[in-house]
C-alpha cells in the first residue's frame with residue numbers, strides 16, 4: 001500500500017520532509033512517479049490535475065493539504081466512495097484571526113493612507129467598540145476570528161447556513177436572514193467555503209445591502225467575489241474599500257485593475273498557510289485509521305461540499 005503526494009503546482013518538499021521525520025518507514029511516492037497506481041490507497045492532495053483519480057482503482061482517501069477542499073471537490077470525476085478530509089489546525093485558526101484583525105485595524109486607523117501619503121496629516125478614527133464586524137461563515141476559522149475580535153472589543157455578528165449559538169456573537173443563518181445580517185456590518189469578512197451555493201456570493205446586491213462606507217475583507221476564495229461588482233461599488237462611493245487575499249486567478253496578473261485601485265489592498269494568499277510540521281501528525285493519524293478501518297477525522301460532507 002502506498003501513500004501518494006499529488007501537488008504539481010506547489011513544491012511538496014516540506015511535506016516530504018515532515019512525513020519522513022514522523023514516519024521514516026512510510027511507502028511514500030510523489031506524483032507523477034507512481035510505480036503501481038492500484039497500490040495507492042491514500043493521497044495527500046493540492047490542486048491535482050482533474051480526472052486523474054479515476055486511474056487509482058483502490059484509492060480510499062484524498063486528504064487536502066489545506067482547510068479548503070474546493071480544489072478537490074470541483075473535480076466531478078472522483079468516485080462517490082472516496083472519502084475527502086481537510087485540515088483543522090489551531091495554528092491555521094490563530095494565523096487567520098491575527099491576519100483579519102490586522103486588516104481591520106489597518107483600515108480603521110487609516111494606516112495605509114498615512115504610510116503612503118508622506119504628509120503630516122492626522123485623521124480621526126473609529127474605535128473597535130463602535131465597529132460591527134459581520135463574519136460570513138461561522139465554521140472553524142470564522143469562530144476563531146470572532147473570538148479574536150471580541151477579545152479586542154469589536155461587536156461581532158456571524159452568518160452561517162444553520163443556526164448557531166456562540167458566546168458574544170449575534171448570529172444569523174440562512175438566506176432569509178442574510179439581509180438583516182448585512183444591514184449593520186461596517187466590516188464584512190468572508191470565511192465561507194467555496195461551494196456551488198457560495199460561488200459569486202460577494203456581488204452587487206450583497207454589497208448594496210451593506211451600510212454606506214462599509215469595508216469588505218475576502219480571505220476565503222477568489223471565486224466568491226464578482227470582481228467588477230466590487231470595483232463598481234467602490235468607485236461609486238458605496239463601499240470604503242476592500243482587502244483581498246484570494247483571487248480568481250493566482251498570482252493576481254500584473255495588469256489586473258485591483259493593483260491600481262488605492263482603496264483595494266491586495267495580499268498574496270497569505271492569511272493562513274498550512275505548516276506541514278504541525279499538520280502531518282493528523283494526516284498520518286487518518287492514514288493509520290484508514291488502514292485499521294476506523295472512522296476518519298475531519299471528513300468532508302460531499303453533498304454539502306464542505
Ligand SMILES: NC(=O)c1ccc[n+]([C@@H]2O[C@H](COP(=O)([O-])OP(=O)(O)OC[C@H]3O[C@@H](n4cnc5c(N)ncnc54)[C@H](OP(=O)(O)O)[C@@H]3O)[C@@H](O)[C@H]2O)c1
Nearest residue numbers: 067068137138139140141160161162193197219220271272
Ligand atoms: N486565505 C487563506 O489563507 C485561507 C486559509 C485557510 C482557509 N481558507 C478558506 O476559508 C474557508 C473556511 O474554512 P473553515 O475551516 O472555517 O470552514 P468550515 O469549518 O467548514 O466552516 C464553513 C462555514 O461556512 C458556513 N456555510 C457554508 N455554506 C454556507 C451557505 N450556503 N450559506 C451560509 N453559510 C454557509 C457553514 O455553515 P454551518 O456551520 O451552518 O454548516 C460554516 O459555518 C475554507 O473553505 C477556505 O476556502 C482561506
